[in-house]
Amino acid sequence: MHELGVVFHIMDSLEKVAEENAVTGISKVVLELGEVSTVIEDYLQNCWKWAARKRALFAEAELVVEKLPAVTWCDDCEKTYPTVEHGKICPYCGSPHTWLLQGNEFNIKEIEVY
Numbered sequence: 001m002h003e004l005g006v007v008f009h010i011m012d013s014l015e016k017v018a019e020e021n022a023v024t025g026i027s028k029v030v031l032e033l034g035e036v037s038t039v040i041e042d043y044l045q046n047c048w049k050w051a052a053r054k055r056a057l058f059a060e061a062e063l064v065v066e067k068l069p070a071v072t073w074c075d076d077c078e079k080t081y082p083t084v085e086h087g088k089i090c091p092y093c094g095s096p097h098t099w100l101l102q103g104n105e106f107n108i109k110e111i112e113v114y
Contacts (some may be wrong), residue, residue: 003043006106007051011058014111018057026061028112034105035070035084070103
């Protein structure tokens with residue numbers, strides 16, 4: 001379960017930003033999580049709850065996860081399609097010349113502070 005390491009990385013990064021901006025508490029963190037990222041949201045939420053109790057800055061912080069759909073681009077027919085539903089082969093032209101356009105992201109989108 002690498003989600004705990006991910007949570008520690010997020011919190012470490014936000015602690016630095018909070019210190020630079022004299023923030024004493026974070027009430028909400030919004031993450032963008034790609035549909036085909038390797039992070040499992042339930043595990044992430046559980047790790048967040050555990051780690052937030054250990055760090056004063058995050059004691060009241062809610063974690064909100066916004067899912068980003070996985071979308072693949074086909075170089076041959078220049079169309080996009082849902083990755084999870086169709087995989088690597090383009091459903092329009094059958095081409096394997098495709099690449100993931102979005103869906104593996106893991107971004108801190110916003111934070112809400114006291």
